[in-house]
Amino acid sequence: MAKRRERGWPVDPDPLPFPVVDNHTHLDAIAPFAAQVTDRVPDDAGNLVEVPIPVPTVAETVARAEAVGVDRMVQVGCDLEAVRWTDELLRGTSPLSSGPPPSTAPSMRPSTAPSTRRSTPPSTALLGAVAIHPNEAVLHALGAHPDASAIEIAADGLTPEPGAVHATSLDDAIAEVAAVAGANPRVRAIGETGMDLFRAGPQGERVQREAFRAHVALAKELGLAMQIHDRDAHAQVLDVLASDGAPEVTVFHCFSGDAEMARFCAEQGWYLSFAGPVSFRANEGLREALREVPLSQVLVETDAPYLTPHPYRGRPNAPYLLPHTVRTVAEVLGVDLERVCRTVSETSERVYGAW
Numbered sequence: 001m002a003k004r005r006e007r008g009w010p011v012d013p014d015p016l017p018f019p020v021v022d023n024h025t026h027l028d029a030i031a032p033f034a035a036q037v038t039d040r041v042p043d044d045a046g047n048l049v050e051v052p053i054p055v056p057t058v059a060e061t062v063a064r065a066e067a068v069g070v071d072r073m074v075q076v077g078c079d080l081e082a083v084r085w086t087d088e089l090l091r092g093t094s095p096l097s098s099g100p101p102p103s104t105a106p107s108m109r110p111s112t113a114p115s116t117r118r119s120t121p122p123s124t125a126l127l128g129a130v131a132i133h134p135n136e137a138v139l140h141a142l143g144a145h146p147d148a149s150a151i152e153i154a155a156d157g158l159t160p161e162p163g164a165v166h167a168t169s170l171d172d173a174i175a176e177v178a179a180v181a182g183a184n185p186r187v188r189a190i191g192e193t194g195m196d197l198f199r200a201g202p203q204g205e206r207v208q209r210e211a212f213r214a215h216v217a218l219a220k221e222l223g224l225a226m227q228i229h230d231r232d233a234h235a236q237v238l239d240v241l242a243s244d245g246a247p248e249v250t251v252f253h254c255f256s257g258d259a260e261m262a263r264f265c266a267e268q269g270w271y272l273s274f275a276g277p278v279s280f281r282a283n284e285g286l287r288e289a290l291r292e293v294p295l296s297q298v299l300v301e302t303d304a305p306y307l308t309p310h311p312y313r314g315r316p317n318a319p320y321l322l323p324h325t326v327r328t329v330a331e332v333l334g335v336d337l338e339r340v341c342r343t344v345s346e347t348s349e350r351v352y353g354a355w
């Protein structure tokens with residue numbers, strides 16, 4: 001008989017003693033992600049059968065997080081469709097449901113068919129960040145200029161596949177980000193932007209660098225915070241920040257550098273956001289990095305639906321699982337949990353403004 005390996009939603013953690021902010025989450029991606037996941041559960045005869053896991057609406061996801069003390073979050077829309085979705089969500093013109101009709105949260109439950117757009121009051125739990133992700137930037141560059149010679153396989157071994165949305169040029173895509181960020185008062189950051197050399201070869205790297213520079217300029221122009229995506233690109237990211245100058249408020253989302261880089265970033269006054277990987281057993285280097293950062297520059301995030309914290313690695317992630325990461329941060333720093341929560345909460349409001 002096949003082995004039972006849980007793949008469904010983890011149980012709710014104990015609530016935090018003081019509410020915190022998930023400063024980087026992808027609400028747009030949680031439902032589509034969950035819709036792909038099946039769990040193996042025993043049927044009446046004791047045989048394991050594949051069953052789909054629940055697909056939560058945005059309202060349900062937000063409510064579940066609030067119940068454990070994650071009462072504010074930054075929704076990150078980092079491809080062109082997610083930028084538009086995030087804009088609508090924050091304006092309250094989005095369905096607040098990217099899945100089947102909600103079974104709970106009746107106050108936000110639509111009275112019309114779930115597929116129709118309707119006005120919903122914007123959730124006060126949500127602020128937003130928008131950008132064209134570095135890997136999306138490469139796809140826009142390819143999609144707008146179809147040329148087989150431009151397709152290169154990077155360290156990830158995957159062939160980049162531009163979709164219909166990538167027929168929009170990179171310049172036009174970034175211009176749309178600028179328009180949304182400039183017009184929606186609940187968009188408080190440009191991100192995630194940066195470089196990803198796991199997903200890009202030399203040509204992609206050039207595209208990413210220019211896209212990153214454009215986002216740096218945009219964050220400065222609009223006076224917004226910037227959230228950086230840095231995957232296998234520490235030197236390249238720091239190089240752009242050194243040559244162009246970092247925006248006044250700069251956050252390394254899912255910080256992945258070592259202790260020396262953490263110290264350097266902290267000295268620049270930047271913020272370091274820690275996600276699930278800080279709790280992975282093998283990541284002692286990341287915990288060493290965390291110890292280099294003053295608590296007042298530490299942020300926490302889920303990056304949901306990805307990077308689920310220990311002990312639920314490999315299962316779907318959502319903001320209600322952030323308390324695991326917050327508890328890890330408190331343990332690693334040897335600081336009282338409530339003090340970590342209060343400080344992270346204050347820092348988040350300093351970085352993004354009031355919710």
Ligand SMILES: [Zn+2]
Binds near residue numbers: 024026076192303
């Ligand atoms: Zn992310």
